[in-house]
Amino acid sequence: MPGPVAVSVVVASHARPLRLRWLLNALEEQTLPRESWNVVVVHDYDPATAKRVLERHGLWDAGILRHVGIAPGTGSPARQRNLGWRSAEAELVAFTDDDCRPEPDWLERLLAAARRAPGDVLQGATRPDPLEAGVLAAPHVRTMLIEPVGPFAQTCNILYPRGLLERLGGFDERAVTGEDVDLSLRARAVGTRISPAPQAIVNHAVESHTLPGILRQNLKWHHLAYLVKRHPELRQELPLRVFWDRDHLWTTVALAGILGGRRYRPLLALAVPYAVRSSRRRGPARRERAVALVETPGQAIRQLAEVAGLAYGSARYRTLVL
Amino acid sequence: MTEGHDRPLRVALVHHAFGSGAEPDRLVRDLAGALRAAGHHPTVVTKHRVGSSGVTEGRVPVVRCRGLPEAPLLRRGFAVPLTHLPTTVAALVKGGYDLAQAFSPTDAAAAIAWREIVGRPVIFAPAEPPRRDRVADRRLRLRLLERAVGDSDAAIAPTEECRAGLLRWLAVEAPLLEPADADAHERLYRELLRPAAARGQS
Numbered sequence: 434m435p436g437p438v439a440v441s442v443v444v445a446s447h448a449r450p451l452r453l454r455w456l457l458n459a460l461e462e463q464t465l466p467r468e469s470w471n472v473v474v475v476h477d478y479d480p481a482t483a484k485r486v487l488e489r490h491g492l493w494d495a496g497i498l499r500h501v502g503i504a505p506g507t508g509s510p511a512r513q514r515n516l517g518w519r520s521a522e523a524e525l526v527a528f529t530d531d532d533c534r535p536e537p538d539w540l541e542r543l544l545a546a547a548r549r550a551p552g553d554v555l556q557g558a559t560r561p562d563p564l565e566a567g568v569l570a571a572p573h574v575r576t577m578l579i580e581p582v583g584p585f586a587q588t589c590n591i592l593y594p595r596g597l598l599e600r601l602g603g604f605d606e607r608a609v610t611g612e613d614v615d616l617s618l619r620a621r622a623v624g625t626r627i628s629p630a631p632q633a634i635v636n637h638a639v640e641s642h643t644l645p646g647i648l649r650q651n652l653k654w655h656h657l658a659y660l661v662k663r664h665p666e667l668r669q670e671l672p673l674r675v676f677w678d679r680d681h682l683w684t685t686v687a688l689a690g691i692l693g694g695r696r697y698r699p700l701l702a703l704a705v706p707y708a709v710r711s712s713r714r715r716g717p718a719r720r721e722r723a724v725a726l727v728e729t730p731g732q733a734i735r736q737l738a739e740v741a742g743l744a745y746g747s748a749r750y751r752t753l754v755l
Numbered sequence: 756m757t758e759g760h761d762r763p764l765r766v767a768l769v770h771h772a773f774g775s776g777a778e779p780d781r782l783v784r785d786l787a788g789a790l791r792a793a794g795h796h797p798t799v800v801t802k803h804r805v806g807s808s809g810v811t812e813g814r815v816p817v818v819r820c821r822g823l824p825e826a827p828l829l830r831r832g833f834a835v836p837l838t839h840l841p842t843t844v845a846a847l848v849k850g851g852y853d854l855a856q857a858f859s860p861t862d863a864a865a866a867i868a869w870r871e872i873v874g875r876p877v878i879f880a881p882a883e884p885p886r887r888d889r890v891a892d893r894r895l896r897l898r899l900l901e902r903a904v905g906d907s908d909a910a911i912a913p914t915e916e917c918r919a920g921l922l923r924w925l926a927v928e929a930p931l932l933e934p935a936d937a938d939a940h941e942r943l944y945r946e947l948l949r950p951a952a953a954r955g956q957s
Contacts, residue, residue: 451901454926455887486926534887567893570832641832641894 439469440544440592441521445513446476446531450486452638453531457498461491465540471497473521474531475513477505511604511612514588518603524595528588528613532638534562535590539633543592546630553626554597554617556581557590557633564636571641572728573735575650578637581629584670586617590635597625610653611660618664644731648738655746662752676755677743683707684736685755707733764944766790766797767847769866770858770882771836773801773817779858779882782913785934786856787815793937800846800855802839818846834893836861844868854944858882860896863903870908876947879907880932884920900925908947 442460446453453474460472472492476483483502492498501516518526525547529535539557546555559579561569568574577589591613601619604612617627642650657677661667668674676682683706690703711729715721740755747753770783783799790797791814799817822839829835840861847855847869855870856878857863866877881903883889891897904910904925912918912929921927932939 451897451925455890455924458887458923489922489926489928564888565891567832568891570830571894638891 438471438523440465440525440527440540440547441518441523442470442472442527442529442540443514443517443521444472444474444529444531445508445510445517446474446478447508447513449531450478450482454486454490456529456531456533456535457487457490457492459534459537460540462537463535463540464538465544467495467497469544470540471499471522473517474498474500475503475508475517476500477503477508477513479505509606509609509612510588511606511608514612515603515606518593518595518598521595525592526595526598527592528590529635530589530637532640533559533589534564534636534638536634536636539590539635542633543630546628546633547592547594550626550628552594552597553628554586554594554620555592555628555630555633556583556586557592557630557635559587559590559635559637561639562636565639568639568641572731573642573644573647574639575642575647576637576639581631582627584667585614586620586627588613589637590633591617592630593620605663608659609656611657614667615660615663618667644734647735651735651739652742654739655742655749658743658746658750658752658754661754662750671754675753677739680710680736681740681743681755683710684733685740687733688737688740764790764795764853764941764948765851766795766944767800767850767852767855767866768797768858769800769843769847769855769862771802771839771843771862772859773799774803782880782882782934783858784815786913786937786940789935789937790940791815793941795937795941798850798852800843800850802836802843818850820846832894834861834896834899837895840865840868844872848872853948854878856880857903857907860899860903863907864899867902867906876908876944877906878943878947879903879910880913881917881921882913884914884916885924886920887924890924909943911943 444456474487483500487493487500490498501520514528527540527543543555543557558581559577561576561578579587597620601616605615608615671677672679672682687704687707690700694701711732712722712725715725743755768783768787770779773780773783787797787799797815799815800820801817802820802822820839820842822836825835825838828837843865854876855866857866858880859882863879870877890900904927910927910929911932912921913932913934915931918929918931921929
């Protein structure tokens with residue numbers, strides 16, 4: 434008689450049925466014996482898509498895939514992940530995203546790390562998918578590079594003990610974004626360690642966007658101000674305790690220089706650090722610098738929009754994050 | 756135009772790399788030969804530069820569509836070729852075909868654009884099986900693939916490998932229609948043309 438399932442994989446999926454299918458294909462290739470794990474997908478797809486993508490898959494036929502459908506437009510990553518882990522049966526819950534492709538030994542490595550550090554939260558490594566590296570040539574890409582343990586404990590590759598999730602009450606469903614960071618900060622606050630599992634590797638999709646597309650996609654980041662308000666300790670990770678990242682810092686400094694330079698020209702020098710960083714974005718070679726130069730206006734617009742979005746979020750949540 | 760069952764069909768076989776000597780060539784040649792033997796009028800529409808337009812290969816006319824150099828797009832990570840799409844759409848419009856069968860997502864993009872102009876059906880029949888390392892490796896690749904599968908009037912698999920790849924990577928259950936089987940293709944063509952003809956007569 435098979436033993437209890439050791440780990441449940443929980444995936445929240447929205448608007449990416451094909452990528453979800455590819456994730457299931459990657460899970461199908463896991464080296465961990467199938468009796469030791471299962472998958473719960475929480476999605477908002479119509480029944481026909483769910484049947485086509487999920488119920489006509491090898492993992493469904495093998496009886497180790499379950500899916501929970503919710504009404505379209507009613508989901509959020511936090512709500513879907515909560516539904517997922519609450520309906521999972523294993524004592525360990527591994528989260529990944531529907532735009533990820535775990536390596537075949539991902540679950541085996543995570544489980545081995547969990548046995549070495551019982552009770553810990555385990556963060557694996559995430560990298561841009563090498564199979565999609567060609568897309569990195571695009572000016573506006575969305576992907577993920579995480580060397581564990583990082584400060585944000587993203588759900589694209591992390592394992593929580595189920596008992597800890599119950600104790601913490603799961604993800605904060607009021608958080609529009611950053612719900613994974615919030616959960617990890619609450620876990621740390623109750624004394625749980627977040628340990629690295631660098632051998633447990635997940636490949637993250639590399640998606641190219643147009644400038645308007647990436648601006649639309651990044652609109653949600655203004656809700657990060659809510660996260661910082663809720664967890665002031667997060668400021669220790671932020672440049673000058675205010676800026677979300679270094680790009681935002683130098684973009685803001687450059688903007689101040691350009692605006693101030695209209696009255697006092699030497700202030701234009703404040704834009705130099707931004708220009709230098711921007712020109713090195715693609716690498717040191719002449720061709721890379723030329724490409725970076727061509728891309729600078731688009732990058733500047735994107736970063737200014739992100740800073741403006743965070744300024745709006747700062748006003749909304751009454752805490753300063755740029 | 757009437758859609759009598761005996762009327763020979765003018766079929767555009769759109770494959771940008773036709774003539775490059777690669778394996779997909781064989782599928783296109785086999786289908787063209789089988790359709791021709793069954794009394795239809797297939798034409799290969801390609802981008803490949805070898806030869807000139809109008810030259811026949813195995814008594815099948817070939818229309819070659821020009822494009823611009825692709826190197827700049829390649830450097831920027833795009834799934835090339837793309838620059839021949841306008842001339843391919845123009846060639847399809849000019850050819851007065853009853854339907855177009857596209858053999859790659861790029862070819863399907865041209866054929867779908869042609870359908871939006873003339874209202875004739877498009878079949879997507881990938882000559883190479885979809886694989887994980889080829890479904891999203893370049894810019895626009897995934898979008899073209901999703902469009903080819905979702906917006907074509909029918910998706911078919913010319914080989915068992917393609918059928919399995921379509922199911923595994925695109926969750927599409929496509930019927931297997933071997934290129935040499937002209938009868939099966941003709942049945943599908945006429946079935947797809949029926950609603951188009953009904954639209955034309957109304």
